[in-house]
Amino acid sequence: MSHFEKNQNLHPVAEDMDTFIKIRRQIHAAPELGGETPDTAALVAEKLEQWGYEVHRNIGGHGLVGVLKVGDGLRCLGLRADMDALPMSEKNPFAHASKIPGRMHACGHDGHTAILLAAAARLAASRNFNGTLNLIFQPDEEGLAGAKAMIDDGLFERFPCDAVFALHNMPGMPVGTCVVQSGPTMASSQRVSIRITGKGGHGAMPELAVDPISALNSLISGIQTIKSRNLAVEDYAVISIGMIQAGTVYNIIPDEASMLISVRTDTFETQQKINRRIEELVQGHALSFGVEIDLDFTQLAPALVNSEHESDLLRESLRPLFKEGDLLARMPKKVMGTEDFAYMLQARPGCYFMLGNGTGEFHGCSVHNPHYDFNDELVKVGSDCWVKWVEDYLV
Numbered sequence: 001m002s003h004f005e006k007n008q009n010l011h012p013v014a015e016d017m018d019t020f021i022k023i024r025r026q027i028h029a030a031p032e033l034g035g036e037t038p039d040t041a042a043l044v045a046e047k048l049e050q051w052g053y054e055v056h057r058n059i060g061g062h063g064l065v066g067v068l069k070v071g072d073g074l075r076c077l078g079l080r081a082d083m084d085a086l087p088m089s090e091k092n093p094f095a096h097a098s099k100i101p102g103r104m105h106a107c108g109h110d111g112h113t114a115i116l117l118a119a120a121a122r123l124a125a126s127r128n129f130n131g132t133l134n135l136i137f138q139p140d141e142e143g144l145a146g147a148k149a150m151i152d153d154g155l156f157e158r159f160p161c162d163a164v165f166a167l168h169n170m171p172g173m174p175v176g177t178c179v180v181q182s183g184p185t186m187a188s189s190q191r192v193s194i195r196i197t198g199k200g201g202h203g204a205m206p207e208l209a210v211d212p213i214s215a216l217n218s219l220i221s222g223i224q225t226i227k228s229r230n231l232a233v234e235d236y237a238v239i240s241i242g243m244i245q246a247g248t249v250y251n252i253i254p255d256e257a258s259m260l261i262s263v264r265t266d267t268f269e270t271q272q273k274i275n276r277r278i279e280e281l282v283q284g285h286a287l288s289f290g291v292e293i294d295l296d297f298t299q300l301a302p303a304l305v306n307s308e309h310e311s312d313l314l315r316e317s318l319r320p321l322f323k324e325g326d327l328l329a330r331m332p333k334k335v336m337g338t339e340d341f342a343y344m345l346q347a348r349p350g351c352y353f354m355l356g357n358g359t360g361e362f363h364g365c366s367v368h369n370p371h372y373d374f375n376d377e378l379v380k381v382g383s384d385c386w387v388k389w390v391e392d393y394l395v
């Protein structure tokens, strides 16, 4: 007999996955964007309160935390789900498709929320753990701002966590597969903006001008050598120049030229190496071309690095839930996407792991695509993972 069955009467819905699949579809049909997730947060809060959680609202905006203490254990665990959708129109035919044009749950955060709610109900029913469980529901993951907003609003001071964990669905990997990888797992994302100021003039008299376009041209070539000449083969990085802007017509040398660069790396150290090299190139070009160059780095998210100890513990805890060979310790392919749970992992040890979302037309379709859909089978798979992990960690 499971621990759950003992308290079945108190929480008749806890093991009925259809209830949580309905919640998932309800959230999917009414997506909310960025930090503006009041209805989703209200729905989550209402359910958690119904199951006996102490709910704390409006943490870093519409973020909320549900707390459940069982026994006298001193350990405290944080599990995080994201709640926000994307500013794009859904092109799926099914009944639960988004009702709001220009908004879509195309990353499966509706599913992550439903998974954590299903686990919340089951854990409240079984109470088969000893310690403090903090369920963290976060807005604005896609804007890479929600996690930081909650941390800045005192998340870990108000709700101490020995470690924090989160999961994401992974389209293209079959349902029933899982990756728990330790170390660097998702990339940092940084925007670099460069503005070069020279001296404009007539195209016929370049000797009277200081041409910012020549400096820009040379700087582009220099930046393109960073990855090939300054990084080691094991330094993962993507450096993409996404925008250049200068001039108006063919015969005027403009005053200014500018560019925007996207830099992604899988460690802080590699990011620092690249930034240092960009600074050196900028200084060198300012000097050799006689221009002024403004340089600005904007950190959008740090690299997500899973701590080794917690990742190993989680992997061993989850092992009995998966068939042999279906629980992987390495991602099949390097991912250079970003995830703002990285901020929480800078503050606390923990792990961000992946669950296969399936293959085929909708479930195998890439996230952020108008045909993607979260796979409802994962509500069971994911909540099984959370329940097992809470029971193993909070002892």
Ligand SMILES: [Zn+2]
Binding pocket: 106, 107, 142, 367, 368
């Ligand atoms: Zn996304």
Ligand SMILES: [Zn+2]
Binding pocket: 107, 108, 109, 141, 168
């Ligand atoms: Zn996502």
